[in-house]
Amino acid sequence: MVFAAPNEALARAEGVLDNDPSPLHASVAHQVIGIWQRDFGDIRLALAHLRRARGFAVRAESPDQEADVLSALGVALIHAGRTRQGLAEMERGVGRGSAHTRARVLFRRAYAQWVLGQHRQALDDVRRAIPAFRQADDVIWTARSLTLRATVHLALGAVDRADADFTAAEALWDTTGQEHDKADAVESRGLAAFRAGDIPVALRLLDEAEERYAKLGTPTFMLNIRRCEVLMAAGLAPEALAEADAAIAVLDGIGGQSTRKAELLLAAARAARRAGDAHTAIARADMAVRLFAGQRRTWWETHARLVLIEARVAAGRSSGRLVADAAAVADRLASFGAPAAPEAALLAGRIALTLGWREDAERHLTVAARSRRSGPPLARMTGWAAQALRARAAGSGRGVLEACRRGLDVLDDHRMTLGASELRARATEQGAELAALAQQASLDSGSPRRLLVWSERWRATALSAPPTRPPADPVLQGSLTAFREIAARAGAARMEGRPISVLDREQRRLEREIRSRTLHMRGDSPGDGGRFDLGRLLDRLGGDVRLAELAVLDGRVQVLLCGQGRVRRFEAGLLAAAEREAEHVQAALRRLAHPGAEGRLPVVEAMGRRLEELLLGPAAAQLGNGPVVVVPPGRLHRVPWALLPSLRDRVLSVSPSASSWLRARETEPPAGGRHVLVRGPGLATGGAEVPELAGRYGGSVVLEHEDARVARVLEELDGAALAHIASHGDFRVDSPLFSSLRMADGPLIVHDFERLDRSPYRIILSCCDTARFASVGADELLGLVTALLPLGTAGVVACSAPVNDAAVVPLMLALHKGLSAGLSLAEALRDARAAMPGDAPHQATGWAFSAFGAA
Template structure:
């Protein structure tokens, strides 16, 4: 923590300096020791080095310096100097896991110190109480210290005490009190030069924003704090712990796990604080559990429990036990003992005032339900359900989930649906506060259980219409409203430009066979920067989301049919919408459908190259098997009009035109019925112009573009050096029709960096989101431009889904690798249909029929699909 004490005036400057400029303070302290100082000055110098090593280096070295500082203070016969060092030593001992020795050091420090010095000792002991999770003791010591520090006009230590009290309030869920203390502390920090303390203050405000439910602000403030720490050259273990918590809540658990594990490895390397390691292990276990990796969560949580127990940190140990039980349940373990353990954890967390208590009660109720212990389950779920009316969104969702489970156990279908509706409303409001489409998509994972419960009840009721409404309630919500348009942030724009330049250089180096590790490292760094800045954007006001209307959908369909595939408990259900009603047909196993779709994708990849003609009958047979699993008894009822397919995220790569019943139809695909309806009602822009873009490196050179330019006459044509991202974006904004012949790259690891290759580098999804209005119709003629990543509950991220909420009513793109030469005749035929006034789906059907009948051209036609409704 923070330290200052009595000693000669010059040497005393080193103590505040260690938190203003740690590196400079360390260098000066080492210089003092080399000069043969007096015991008093030597004590201060060793204390400074001990603080530096304790917070930024090797804890074993820190303890050696601090014990030497204590001995020198005793030799100098300065009681206040000795008391101050004893407090610093106490903090270090607790961080080393030697809790009993640390508290004993504080007892001696409080006894030796007086007045102002004793107040500083009490403040540091309050910090230790917070580390140990003993919040009431922490608040009591701060209460005793603050008046003395204020009376002494000690702004630095007063600000530290206020910051600590605010942090304790946050741990107890008292966000308003915490914000008031942070605000008061920040006013004091503005009067000092304590740069490390100021970084701490920014980090703390990030935590307060998170506890208030403002994830974009939390991420922005934590990133700002990291930049400040980087300038000071200090490690950021505590920041990593806090960011892990925010990332996990934002649905970015894999990132949180990676950050926690990296921080643990670095802490082990330098011999750092045992307390921080335990906290990082807890963060890692929470992240692993949220990421679905139960075994990693169990391993990390078990070690964290042991460390916290050895450190006598009961508050932390109890939270680690909660994660450990949750992970064991996720791994399939259930027993009566686990019900008792979860209930005991819930009771202890409630006694601490921890916001996690309802989560533990919900866990006990879940396990009891699985064992058939309905009375025990009701008792625990009733406690968890109390949180549904107050607190941050996750706590309220926990409460509504508990209420839904109570209603299901009681046999009240109506109660289940009401609880699910209320819980998803909470998440809807929360989701709309997020500006970045990535965060919106991931946030839906928190509502997956509620949506699934509502689907189960709707299915049991036998109402296909209700099952459709509930399936739409939490599907493709990221498309329900445009993402917040990125601000004209110079740093973000600069980052995008730098990313594009580095990516282009890396691609050129690969093509020339030159090594690219350094360029790839820089590219990844810039990706992180762009991703971070995009997450800082806030969203619209609560309640601004889109509401799905079944009657409006049925009215807009006309003589067409919409087929929504819904997965309940691993089985596919076919909801056929049309002729004023919704009908349900039973499909097959989702696992079987996913496996068949994977076989088809692999076969299409091979058919994209000459010489694979013998595989065509196998692909067609796979299409028949897929139809059997996915459409089943609905096929005879598809009618003769257009068909819209709405698949779940797991089946977004199915080449739907390959299915026999759909092969010769006007066919389009949509992520949800609601997004199709919005596309259907999207008006084309006035005076929308055609734009044709030809990127570099295509095998055919984008041979269709010159012919299309002649056909459209007034089209804007961008090629060669003119096909640069800024110019392309400027022309695409508000265009009526855009055709982009450019290499596509799909990034499964980071779908918003999926790209089209332009003359100056990649045009990525983040770039498209800067458009005021994307083209009304857009045709992407290259490979895999329709590939999407499934995230959250049932969300899809990629180029296509980035365009649909921005004003694009229809997209043609491919979900598989295609042969460039075979694409040219398909694209020319497609545009011929558009020129005749056909929709994208109609023109694509006719274009497929016009292709030669060989395997190469047939596979190319099947790889492309029309998305939306234009």
């Protein structure tokens, strides 16, 4: 019962002890309390109760009960870090009791051996136990044994065998009332899905298991560890680190299992390393190594040593000792049959390369490269990374490019199994090294065309195909509606100066629920349908248009200037310097938005000149006289490109990638030409341009006041030819897909836009911060604009900085005047800027708006 209804079992056991039980019943009651404390509470109390249970079993002269208690005590001792004592107690238990009891002891010993990382021994014991349980027709213990065997298979990388055992166990669990065991089975299936490379299903199953555990009121430390693994693979390492650290705090608070603490420390170390926090990773990994060593858990200790070495290398350390340590870890992991062995070999090879030890590097990289042919996607990626490094060390540029191509193809296939745009974007981080190696090899080859192709290969890939549309999920729809209502109430309370802590907590809870359900979506797109076609791009650019793609290699900006049928390369400044200057410009534009800042105009214009030198360098003089398309890396998304002198008076558009611009250029406008004008609440100007635009566009759909509700706005936006939205914009740095536009009934968020069948062909967002993005993954962007581009929008006008509300109105009216005359968005925006007064607020407002895409 302790694994069917744990808290009820605990209460009943305590009730038995209150009623002067017999020695046998007292032993069972203390055993139940001990198991409950062992798995869900204080390990010290667990040991005390299990020792008392052992004493009562001896007094009851019951060999079966004594053997059962000894095995449970052995598991508790191992979880307390007393491995030698725990194994000794189990050995005593094996020699007592009937065949059925001996099978339970063997099961518990197999579980303990799995905890210790002794997987071969665990398989031997559980294989001996299963026939005895089946012969006794013991469904519960047979199902437990199959679940354990499957879990051990997963640790050894045998995913198919694990899946077969999980399927058989699940069929048995369905015939029982073992609710905690059932939750554990769901959790284990989530781990299996992850090992098979299916992150959305893994997240869904782990969330389902958490809900089951919550109903039982039991802690979920093993679930925390497993979810950390999945979150890291999904590119969500900071979240994994926060979850691991929070679980450690809870475990310490209840005096829980030492073994679980060590595993959580290892998870935290891995997450910190993935998140770029090398010093935290070193601290957590070092603690994990010491705990595992004290617990005599060599398998786990070796994995922790691997993370410790990785973190030290990330912190800038490199030595022959580290090569030897990494090689020793690789050998030991290989002897265990651990899937992480190629990672360790790759690490040893990398360190050897930095030291110039070519022969050692070749030996280790050759071992790591063997994993490229089979296994889950990320394991194959490890192999292709090793192969690319081998080719670079051998001086084979062609070999580098081939390995990078094959490795990124593997990751591409994996990425498209993800339905959520956030996961697709973040997953690209796994391919950043391969993309960088390929770009460097292309640069070394002296071919600007090849460098452009490889710059495009792993840039803004999340925009290459529409995200999977959220399913017709009533729970998700209900959560979105509730979120909108709570957010609107919180906004009103904030404006009135009333407390919002309760509303804020509820809003955050709903955000977590919405995000969780969207991350469960599996991809339904086969891929981007083909690679970047440079010839097609050059044809579309024609003779007048120039496309300047900015690639970053070794921290320096390389400008790839396309046009007139050719690609030329120019070297500009340092990326870090350009980022600093762009931040200064943003601060200056904020000041210019307010009256009285006229004296700052020359300073801001000088900043524009410095930015041009850093970002375009000599390419600025080669732009010709026609339109220019700028394709910046994700880290430069906040640059107000119209401020640069060589771009200020041009027809200028910005695109996340050349491929994205090409798709936008070839997007056909919808039939019918419907115009939609939306005016949200609370604007300082009241969205003053909207009534005048309504008169200009006869027959347009105007949504304002109570008509400007999210559901109605989405309905009208779907498939429109032109949409203009005057509304407060809110960019969420912490959660970019909850960036929003304020409507009458609450925020219209990015998740809402992703429900459109086809977003408007052209859309104008006349509010602050609508062109802000979060830079994630290798070179990806998440925000309002990037949600629209894959859904059929060919062009967007949006703003990257706070602006003067009053100055926005004439800019928008001038912009629409140009559109009415048949100009493109970029042409109309150029003319609108030129028509603005020369004072600081109007000039700053013009610079802050950009045209994205190609409409």
